[in-house]
Amino acid sequence: MKKKALALLLGVCMVTMTACGSKAPEAASGTPAQEADGAAGGEQEAEAPADGDGAAAGEAVAGVVWYNFADTFISNARQTLINIGAADGTITITDADSTNDVSTQTSNMNNFFTQGVDYLVLNNINTGAISEICDQILDEGCYGIFANTDTPTDEDFAKNDKLYSVSSVATQSGTIMGEALAEYWKAHPEADRNGNGKLDYVMLLGIQGHYDTTVRSQYSVQALEDAGIEVNNIGGEIICDYSRATAQEKVAALLANYSDDIDAVIACNDDMALGAIEALKAGGFFAGEDSYLPVCGVDATVNGCQAIKDGTLLVTAMNNPVTLAKAIYKVMYLTNNGEEVTTETIGLEGVSVDGHRVWLDYSPVTIENVDQATYDINDTAF
Numbered sequence: 001m002k003k004k005a006l007a008l009l010l011g012v013c014m015v016t017m018t019a020c021g022s023k024a025p026e027a028a029s030g031t032p033a034q035e036a037d038g039a040a041g042g043e044q045e046a047e048a049p050a051d052g053d054g055a056a057a058g059e060a061v062a063g064v065v066w067y068n069f070a071d072t073f074i075s076n077a078r079q080t081l082i083n084i085g086a087a088d089g090t091i092t093i094t095d096a097d098s099t100n101d102v103s104t105q106t107s108n109m110n111n112f113f114t115q116g117v118d119y120l121v122l123n124n125i126n127t128g129a130i131s132e133i134c135d136q137i138l139d140e141g142c143y144g145i146f147a148n149t150d151t152p153t154d155e156d157f158a159k160n161d162k163l164y165s166v167s168s169v170a171t172q173s174g175t176i177m178g179e180a181l182a183e184y185w186k187a188h189p190e191a192d193r194n195g196n197g198k199l200d201y202v203m204l205l206g207i208q209g210h211y212d213t214t215v216r217s218q219y220s221v222q223a224l225e226d227a228g229i230e231v232n233n234i235g236g237e238i239i240c241d242y243s244r245a246t247a248q249e250k251v252a253a254l255l256a257n258y259s260d261d262i263d264a265v266i267a268c269n270d271d272m273a274l275g276a277i278e279a280l281k282a283g284g285f286f287a288g289e290d291s292y293l294p295v296c297g298v299d300a301t302v303n304g305c306q307a308i309k310d311g312t313l314l315v316t317a318m319n320n321p322v323t324l325a326k327a328i329y330k331v332m333y334l335t336n337n338g339e340e341v342t343t344e345t346i347g348l349e350g351v352s353v354d355g356h357r358v359w360l361d362y363s364p365v366t367i368e369n370v371d372q373a374t375y376d377i378n379d380t381a382f
């Protein structure tokens with residue numbers, strides 16, 4: 001651990017662990033731990049790593065900058081990472097909330113640089129400035145791990161041996177939604193509600209320009225077209241910042257004009273899918289068999305899985321926050337021990353390593369397998 005980091009460690013940890021402990025998602029073993037409406041849910045104290053006198057004292061310090069603590073998927077990944085760090089004790093996890101704001105992200109990063117962290121983990125929202133951020137990390141001399149976001153370029157990686165990315169393969173999640181929707185469309189001729197021969201879909205996007213949402217929207221539509229289905233977009237690109245409330249509001253507004261035309265909703269995460277379902281219910285959908293409308297999502301959150309069981313959500317793609325947290329921690333653990341990061345050394349199911357890029361696979365979740373779509377944020381084995 002750097003001296004600067006050691007000096008500041010106590011204060012940082014006190015602040016961070018208090019914040020972490022105050023709002024941690026509730027976790028039942030073997031069950032995804034999530035909360036309604038994307039807000040942090042049940043109370044659960046996160047244990048701070050202790051060294052006998054109450055101070056966190058791992059061998060290295062990580063400053064983790066998440067884009068938004070209130071995001072359902074992120075809150076689960078965040079809590080798992082805290083849990084793993086607390087259980088293992090090698091890497092001390094401190095974190096900060098960018099509240100979906102680029103300037104807050106920048107000041108969070110700068111604070112961690114000032115503190116002299118050994119690892120800067122960035123769930124980046126400033127997608128236009130990746131190379132600049134990589135250069136800054138290089139100047140600071142710490143490790144940089146881009147998490148659940150666009151990966152740096154080959155050139156960025158070539159400049160810095162201490163640069164990594166850990167992310168899921170976003171293309172898969174789009175394809176999973178598109179293929180499930182294509183299958184439904186082909187099996188249900190009545191799904192063409194206005195009889196125009198086209199699948200009229202609404203596309204709900206996350207943060208503008210965010211890699212996952214861009215790729216998910218492209219690949220879902222591509223899968224429909226690859227299945228020979230003619231598609232028609234209703235409403236354009238509807239930016240909802242991954243938020244359930246925003247999606248609900250925007251779909252409700254759209255229904256005023258297009259209620260008879262919409263054949264499906266493709267949402268780039270489950271929270272937005274759930275918001276859409278609420279709006280659709282208020283608009284008279286899901287009232288009986290003849291008012292069903294296929295809605296697709298990504299993440300397999302607890303509420304997303306519940307919606308599949310309820311018969312409202314058609315499909316979601318398992319985006320496992322526990323695997324994400326484990327992969328991030330393992331990269332730090334291995335590099336801190338001077339070990340190479342490979343698919344074998346990472347040793348996590350569905351995770352593969354290509355150079356300094358660590359990739360996580362998605363898998364489809366439907367009514368067929370929803371009961372197996374589980375993870376446990378208290379699982380600290382990495």
Ligand code: GAL
Nearest residue numbers: 071073074148212242269299
């Ligand atoms: C995505 C996830 C979204 C949101 C986003 C933030 O992978 O599906 O729900 O959490 O990451 O980076």
